[in-house]
Amino acid sequence: MSHFIALYGKRLSSAIITHFWYVVISITIAFIIAFILGILLSRMPRRANLILPVISVFQTIPGIVFIGLLFLYNGMVPSTVVIALTIYAIFPILKNTYVGIINVSEDFKEAAKGCGMSPFQILMKVEVPLALPSIITGLRISTVYTVSWAVLAAMIGLGGLGELIYAGVSSNNNTLIIAGAIPAAIMALLFSLAIDLLRKALIPKQLRRDNK
Amino acid sequence: MIRFEHVSKRYGDSLVLDDLNLEIATGEFTVLIGPSGCGKTTTLKTINRLIEPDKGKIFIDDQDTSQIDKVKLRRSIGYVIQQIGLFPNMTVEQNISVVPKLLNYDKARCNEIVRELLALVNMPYEEYAHKYPSEMSGGQQQRIGVLRALAASPPIVLMDEPFGALDPMTRRILQDEVSKLQKKLNKTIVFVTHDMDEALNMADKIIFMNKGKIVQMAAPEEMLENPADDLIRSFMGKHSIDNESLPQTAADFMRSDIYSCYRNRGVREAIQQMARRKVDTLLVKNLDETYAGTVSIKNIRNHGKDMKTIEPLITQENAVSYVDEDAQVCFDKLLNGQDSYVVVLNHDQTIAGIVTKTSMAKSLADAVWGDSQ
Numbered sequence: 174m175s176h177f178i179a180l181y182g183k184r185l186s187s188a189i190i191t192h193f194w195y196v197v198i199s200i201t202i203a204f205i206i207a208f209i210l211g212i213l214l215s216r217m218p219r220r221a222n223l224i225l226p227v228i229s230v231f232q233t234i235p236g237i238v239f240i241g242l243l244f245l246y247n248g249m250v251p252s253t254v255v256i257a258l259t260i261y262a263i264f265p266i267l268k269n270t271y272v273g274i275i276n277v278s279e280d281f282k283e284a285a286k287g288c289g290m291s292p293f294q295i296l297m298k299v300e301v302p303l304a305l306p307s308i309i310t311g312l313r314i315s316t317v318y319t320v321s322w323a324v325l326a327a328m329i330g331l332g333g334l335g336e337l338i339y340a341g342v343s344s345n346n347n348t349l350i351i352a353g354a355i356p357a358a359i360m361a362l363l364f365s366l367a368i369d370l371l372r373k374a375l376i377p378k379q380l381r382r383d384n385k
Numbered sequence: 386m387i388r389f390e391h392v393s394k395r396y397g398d399s400l401v402l403d404d405l406n407l408e409i410a411t412g413e414f415t416v417l418i419g420p421s422g423c424g425k426t427t428t429l430k431t432i433n434r435l436i437e438p439d440k441g442k443i444f445i446d447d448q449d450t451s452q453i454d455k456v457k458l459r460r461s462i463g464y465v466i467q468q469i470g471l472f473p474n475m476t477v478e479q480n481i482s483v484v485p486k487l488l489n490y491d492k493a494r495c496n497e498i499v500r501e502l503l504a505l506v507n508m509p510y511e512e513y514a515h516k517y518p519s520e521m522s523g524g525q526q527q528r529i530g531v532l533r534a535l536a537a538s539p540p541i542v543l544m545d546e547p548f549g550a551l552d553p554m555t556r557r558i559l560q561d562e563v564s565k566l567q568k569k570l571n572k573t574i575v576f577v578t579h580d581m582d583e584a585l586n587m588a589d590k591i592i593f594m595n596k597g598k599i600v601q602m603a604a605p606e607e608m609l610e611n612p613a614d615d616l617i618r619s620f621m622g623k624h625s626i627d628n629e630s631l632p633q634t635a636a637d638f639m640r641s642d643i644y645s646c647y648r649n650r651g652v653r654e655a656i657q658q659m660a661r662r663k664v665d666t667l668l669v670k671n672l673d674e675t676y677a678g679t680v681s682i683k684n685i686r687n688h689g690k691d692m693k694t695i696e697p698l699i700t701q702e703n704a705v706s707y708v709d710e711d712a713q714v715c716f717d718k719l720l721n722g723q724d725s726y727v728v729v730l731n732h733d734q735t736i737a738g739i740v741t742k743t744s745m746a747k748s749l750a751d752a753v754w755g756d757s758q
Binding site: 380 | 433435456457458459460461464466467470471472473474476483484487517519520533543
């Protein structure tokens with residue numbers, strides 16, 4: 174073990190840090206875009222029913238193909254990775270935001286309207302809070318996927334935990350493969366836990382019961 | 386005062402409100418009632434412009450509501466809907482202070498309002514303020530719904546079947562509470578329901594609607610007495626004092642557990658019977674069971690001491706009716722005459738029973754409260 178750390182420690186820690194930042198940056202951008210887009214789509218549910226399936230088609234393009242294509246256009250820069258991960262992360266959040274808001278009962282919206290809330294106030298005080306459980310579920314799905322997709326960054330030589338895995342695969346070094354895979358799994362778990370804490374902080378427990 | 390002037394609303398082919406004209410006085414508890422689809426809820430929602438009429442104008446205190454900003458207008462009018470209306474993501478305190486916050490009241494004032502209102506319905510602040518709607522019973526939730534509507538002290542409160550989802554007991558209690566609150570705070574309340582019980586219990590004025598029009602607008606008493614048409618009468622159901630359909634006869638109200646004796650009985654025996662049964666007259670029948678008349682204790686005392694039988698003391702002055710005679714005619718005989726009861730005979734002249742003032746009172750009670758057995 175100490176031998177391993179002496180040999181790969183530096184490489185591992187820098188890979189973890191790079192990986193972490195890929196995920197955090199991509200998810201942050203993806204969340205902002207998806208959240209706004211989800212709200213916009215919820216204002217026009219008829220068009221959303223056409224737009225959402227089109228976006229979901231992108232999700233079916235293999236990550237490896239997409240990141241490769243983007244590499245050809247954008248070059249070997251970190252933004253290539255971030256753009257690719259962001260695009261993949263958008264859909265689950267977008268879909269859950271949209272569905273969460275659409276499913277808020279008309280009765281609540283009418284009560285809010287009757288109280289004299291403006292459409293924006295209804296959105297921020299009633300619709301978004303009630304859609305929050307669904308939105309956070311989307312965020313968790315995207316985050317966990319992004320941790321694993323970020324491995325692909327190494328494919329175009331841009332670091333992250335994938336670097337260890339690829340190196341391990343090409344040199345037939347199982348220790349290296351595991352050294353990349355285990356931190357990635359742990360990272361996914363930790364992100365998931367962090368989101369759980371966020372959920373507990375944001376949603377009163379009386380609302381959590383019926384919305385997993 | 387709320388005033389509708391020629392208000393119409395159309396959804397596709399159906400005319401939901403048909404040239405509606407009405408006035409609701411300040412401080413009055415007005416109930417809109419009618420069959421589903423009659424336009425009562427639409428009428429309510431046009432007041433705070435949740436629904437915009439196609440034609441016509443609505444004035445609140447002589448101000449045309451279409452000229453007031455919608456959002457502002459709604460903040461100045463309380464609104465209560467079925468129990469689902471509380472925001473599940475907010476505590477009781479947050480729910481009640483929704484409108485005050487929209488009006489930018491400061492925190493201290495919001496808190497003061499919440500405390501005052503909770504005290505009004507005897508829900509201790511410490512116990513309830515921080516609960517979420519899902520932690521309370523339907524009745525409690527709806528109390529909060531009412532309080533939320535009152536929070537910014539609006540002069541007008543609209544209620545759209547607020548107690549529809551509650552059990553009858555809770556419903557009754559809340560009706561009484563809201564009536565009390567209304568009197569105490571002197572609010573103008575417009576209340577939609579399809580339950581005539583509720584309307585009669587709460588309203589100063591009932592507006593009965595059908596097919597987008599007002600069929601009748603009257604105080605509960607008057608509507609009970611003179612329902613404008615059969616539809617209203619059927620809504621009143623057990624409440625209406627119904628003197629046209631279902632004519633009732635004397636037989637429906639008579640007591641048949643009566644005492645009688647034959648005309649050849651002795652005076653002493655008759656006195657004993659009266660004493661035993663605590664009555665002051667006896668029905669007397671002939672030997673063939675037909676009605677002979679009555680004998681009273683007064684007659685016996687005045688003349689009967691020396692007589693052997695009651696036969697000479699029998700009088701036929703007591704009012705008589707037949708089983709199939711209209712109950713009203715029978716009651717008239719009872720009320721106009723001196724007698725404490727009317728003898729009801731079968732057509733073969735045998736005694737069927739008697740109608741007393743007690744049976745008459747019971748029949749009135751039935752008509753007013755329904756068949757309480």
